[in-house]
Amino acid sequence: xxxxxxxxxxxxxxxxSPLSLECTVEGTSNPNLYWYRQAAGRGLQLLFYSxxxxxxxSEVPQNLSAxxxxxxxxxxxxxxxxxxxxxxxxxxxxxxxxxxxxxxxxRLLVL
Amino acid sequence: xxxxxxxxxxxxxxxxENATMNCSYKTSINNLxxxxxxxxxxxxxxxxxxxxxxxxxxxxxRVTLDTSKKSSSLLITASRAADTASYFCALNxxxxxxxxxxxxxxxxIA
Numbered sequence: 001x002x003x004x005x006x007x008x009x010x011x012x013x014x015x016x017s018p019l020s021l022e023c024t025v026e027g028t029s030n031p032n033l034y035w036y037r038q039a040a041g042r043g044l045q046l047l048f049y050s051x052x053x054x055x056x057x058s059e060v061p062q063n064l065s066a067x068x069x070x071x072x073x074x075x076x077x078x079x080x081x082x083x084x085x086x087x088x089x090x091x092x093x094x095x096x097x098x099x100x101x102x103x104x105x106x107r108l109l110v111l
Numbered sequence: 112x113x114x115x116x117x118x119x120x121x122x123x124x125x126x127x128e129n130a131t132m133n134c135s136y137k138t139s140i141n142n143l144x145x146x147x148x149x150x151x152x153x154x155x156x157x158x159x160x161x162x163x164x165x166x167x168x169x170x171x172x173r174v175t176l177d178t179s180k181k182s183s184s185l186l187i188t189a190s191r192a193a194d195t196a197s198y199f200c201a202l203n204x205x206x207x208x209x210x211x212x213x214x215x216x217x218x219x220i221a
Binding site for chain 2: 032034036041042043044046049059088090092097098099100101102103104105107
């Protein structure tokens with residue numbers, strides 16, 4: 001069966017510090033991968049998605065970036081965090097553009 | 112890309128009652144999906160209904176789709192306290208990622 005992992009689960013970072021969130025998928029190959037951000041009590045904002053290694057589509061221009069160095073690894077990064085980067089970050093995968101399967105999420109607090 | 116709009120934004124019911132949530136959209140879709148999110152957790156896929164389908168069932172869940180009105184509803188029958196969560200509709204409009212609505216927060220009071 002397929003599983004998706006995210007780490008860390010919780011992160012507290014100072015403004016201006018770098019960020020690296022990791023997502024890995026097991027049990028499938030060549031998945032579509034997604035990064036979302038969710039503000040408290042709000043809906044999901046799609047940040048990036050990838051249909052293959054090295055292929056990244058950005059939905060929202062901001063100080064975040066994503067990379068896919070391996071087939072089942074998706075990384076969300078920032079060189080300098082802003083207060084507005086605080087939120088709940090969710091990674092998801094899908095076999096096509098249909099059903100998505102989500103990881104447990106990373107709660108980021110920027111102080 | 113379009114976003115579904117859920118209605119109501121929040122819903123509070125007693126255990127045993129039925130809960131109905133609605134999702135409206137503006138342009139054509141390939142399919143519409145419903146997801147559930149418990150507080151502080153990832154989303155879980157509940158059900159997918161294709162544009163040529165009108166109704167689907169899964170356990171206590173019933174989803175309808177009216178493409179002429181561009182709307183869908185999710186009915187949870189005989190609700191339980193464990194059904195307390197946020198429910199999101201997501202639209203598949205082609206070869207692009209799903210677009211999620213802002214969700215309905217359901218509270219089931221025991």
